[in-house]
Amino acid sequence: MGLIVCKFGGSSVAGIDKINKVASRIKSLQAEGYGIVVVVSAMGDTTDELLKLATGIGNNLNLREMDALLATGEQQSAALLALALDKIGCKAISLTGWQAGVKSNSNYSKAKISGIDKQRMEKELTAGKIVVVAGFQGLSADGDVTTLGRGGSDTSAVAIAASLGAKRCMIFTDVDGVYTADPRIVKEAQKLPSITYEEMLEMASLGAVIIQPRAVEFAMLYGVDIEVLNSFSLEPGTIITEVTNMEQHKIVTGVAHDCKCAKIGIFDVPDKPGIAGIIFSALARAGVNVDMVIQSAMREERNDIAFTICSDDLHLAVPVVEEVVKEIGASGMSYGDNVAKVSIIGAGMQSNPGVAAAMFEVLATENINIQMISTSEIKVSCIINEDDVETAIKALHRKFKLNQIND
Ligand code: ADP
Ligand code: ASP
Ligand code: MG
Numbered sequence: 308m309g310l311i312v313c314k315f316g317g318s319s320v321a322g323i324d325k326i327n328k329v330a331s332r333i334k335s336l337q338a339e340g341y342g343i344v345v346v347v348s349a350m351g352d353t354t355d356e357l358l359k360l361a362t363g364i365g366n367n368l369n370l371r372e373m374d375a376l377l378a379t380g381e382q383q384s385a386a387l388l389a390l391a392l393d394k395i396g397c398k399a400i401s402l403t404g405w406q407a408g409v410k411s412n413s414n415y416s417k418a419k420i421s422g423i424d425k426q427r428m429e430k431e432l433t434a435g436k437i438v439v440v441a442g443f444q445g446l447s448a449d450g451d452v453t454t455l456g457r458g459g460s461d462t463s464a465v466a467i468a469a470s471l472g473a474k475r476c477m478i479f480t481d482v483d484g485v486y487t488a489d490p491r492i493v494k495e496a497q498k499l500p501s502i503t504y505e506e507m508l509e510m511a512s513l514g515a516v517i518i519q520p521r522a523v524e525f526a527m528l529y530g531v532d533i534e535v536l537n538s539f540s541l542e543p544g545t546i547i548t549e550v551t552n553m554e555q556h557k558i559v560t561g562v563a564h565d566c567k568c569a570k571i572g573i574f575d576v577p578d579k580p581g582i583a584g585i586i587f588s589a590l591a592r593a594g595v596n597v598d599m600v601i602q603s604a605m606r607e608e609r610n611d612i613a614f615t616i617c618s619d620d621l622h623l624a625v626p627v628v629e630e631v632v633k634e635i636g637a638s639g640m641s642y643g644d645n646v647a648k649v650s651i652i653g654a655g656m657q658s659n660p661g662v663a664a665a666m667f668e669v670l671a672t673e674n675i676n677i678q679m680i681s682t683s684e685i686k687v688s689c690i691i692n693e694d695d696v697e698t699a700i701k702a703l704h705r706k707f708k709l710n711q712i713n714d
Pocket of ligand 2: 348349456458459460
């Protein structure tokens with residue numbers, strides 16, 4: 308008997324009606340003869356609500372306790388789904404992340420899975436039960452509850468699929484699959500029948516929240532095929548896998564955007580070796596990931612340096628940079644989160660020169676100023692003003708004819 312791991316996202320378990328529907332869907336998958344592990348997210352906006360609840364206490368709260376709080380959301384939905392399965396005659400058991408053996412490091416709020424002790428899950432599967440696991444959570448070596456970063460249930464599911472040697476990991480969500488752009492913004496976006504791990508990893512890392520990037524990394528590492536599909540429709544979804552024949556002819560596969568960006572500028576930085584090291588080491592020590600960096604042309608032995616980070620980390624980065632400005636003798640700094648990143652992604656780009664130029668021309672035609680650029684073999688990203696995002700992604704989608712990608 309093959310094993311399938313199914314993950315249901317927050318919107319798919321947002322209320323009891325939906326949980327009952329999800330239970331019926333799982334029952335029909337079981338009727339096809341599969342052993343089933345289900346991973347669930349918290350109901351609807353529960354995680355955001357828990358975060359908001361805690362802000363009533365203050366800012367910069369203790370991260371260990373925040374993780375203990377946030378993990379409760381997934382425990383609720385796991386128990387409710389197990390109850391709903393039981394009610395329709397399916398033997399089921401809910402397990403917290405740690406009961407399921409999910410181990411992580413102790414980097415609270417963005418912990419990484421370090422291993423899975425699969426014995427308990429296997430025991431329950433052998434007993435013929437559907438195992439419902441609370442996603443997004445693990446246990447550190449010290450025995451503390453951790454969470455795996457926003458969207459982390461995707462990673463729980465893929466990691467569990469890898470550890471159990473599952474046939475497939477199905478990510479059930481509120482859209483029919485992976486589209487050429489966020490279908491909630493670009494109405495003409497097309498569902499992709501398949502996409503390579505590399506392209507999906509870029510898209511997800513560049514802001515497409517449909518799947519957590521870490522989940523794609525796991526799938527790539529352990530060769531797990533993922534299918535992204537709609538919880539409430541029987542349409543086939545998108546397969547994320549090793550190689551697809553699409554890359555033979557598509558130059559651009561998708562457009563992604565990320566509005567959770569912030570930009571920091573440092574003025575009149577002395578032009579000497581070691582300065583960039585001082586700035587970025589200080590940020591790394593504070594746990595801030597730097598994305599794009601730009602350094603202006605030198606004038607009188609001084610440069611301006613600007614870089615982007617995730618806007619959630621701005622409150623951590625600003626005091627660090629203020630200190631660094633004094634330490635290195637720069638003249639000042641600026642910061643703001645009214646920027647966003649738009650990107651085009653496609654494996655065919657590496658053998659087709661001129662794609663980046665075409666992107667810049669589209670933005671120019673729309674009168675959108677490009678503040679920063681970064682490229683890799685399969686993507687081009689630009690930082691622009693946040694107000695221009697919708698115009699930019701719609702124009703890029705048209706330019707690269709993504710509405711005809713399946714023709
Ligand atoms: P879940 O609660 O199921 O985890 P998410 O909200 O995390 O769902 O992810 C699904 C959402 O991802 C969709 O509703 C859609 O708005 C967004 N999205 C962004 N980019 C894409 C894309 N390229 N294809 C499909 N959905 C996308
Ligand atoms: N509930 C968590 C979140 O909202 C994890 C997830 O949905 O995957 O980010
Ligand atoms: Mg999600």
